[in-house]
Amino acid sequence: MSNVFQDIKDRVDLRELVRYYGLDVNRGGFACCPFHNERTPSFKVYEDHFHCFGCGAHGDRISSDFGLKLFDREPATPFKPSLKQKNELNMWLFKSIKIINEYIDILEKWEKLYSPRSPVDNVDERYLESLHNKGYAEMFLESLKHGDDDEKRELYYEQRDYVRKIKERLDKLDAVSRKPHFRAV
Ligand SMILES: [Zn+2]
Structure with a gap:
């Protein structure tokens, strides 16, 4: 066979x-x-x-x-789409929206705060991070909030790493921002 x-x-x-x-x-x-x-x-x-x-x-x-x-295959065994699974997905969506929102806020601040003032300025890394990452983060947030059920499920099962990375990024920022390293503008 x-x-x-x-x-x-x-x-x-x-x-x-x-x-x-x-x-x-x-x-x-x-x-x-x-x-x-x-x-x-x-x-x-x-x-x-x-x-x-x-x-x-x-x-x-x-x-x-x-x-x-x-x-x-064996005869299908009845499967209850468990409430637990649904709750986990919703909890994740809720937390992820918060995380990505916060990240976008920070990127927006950086974009203003660290945009090069003159052509001879060194380009600040935070400005670059904003340029590189904001578009994707906004798109991701949009799907988290307004995607259909399939999209949300797919994000949950396949894109959790992305949210995890952003969370790590934010956590790092907390530690760093305690130091008065912000340059005077
Ligand atoms: Zn199945």
Whole structure:
């Protein structure tokens, strides 16, 4: 049996295969998981693997895994989209919005405070940080606040590192800002 799948492996786009099995994959690549019962999609189909954030079903050996799993599968066990998971996501959104907001505020301050006054000025690193990072942070904040459920879930599962890094950046600032290092303007 594995030979058959070996055969179609590499030739079949996983999203197409998944659609063939009747799963409705949305724009974000999420579908309702075929391995457990659910109403909101938490089954993410990537180009070369799939992962269910609800029940943990996972395949990273391309499409063959998906076919095998489906043929092998046990009757789906009822899955309650747990309140705990929803709460965790909401808590994370709430905290992340606060963190990114604060970071954007700081970047805006820096942009004004440290913009070069003359062409011979050394460009301040904080000014550069603002130039480089503000646009992305604003876009990220926008998705945190106004993204649809899929986008928010995706941020939560795949972009937590970004928020963690910004948090670390802010924490570092707290320590530094205790020292009176701000130059007089
Ligand atoms: Zn699942």
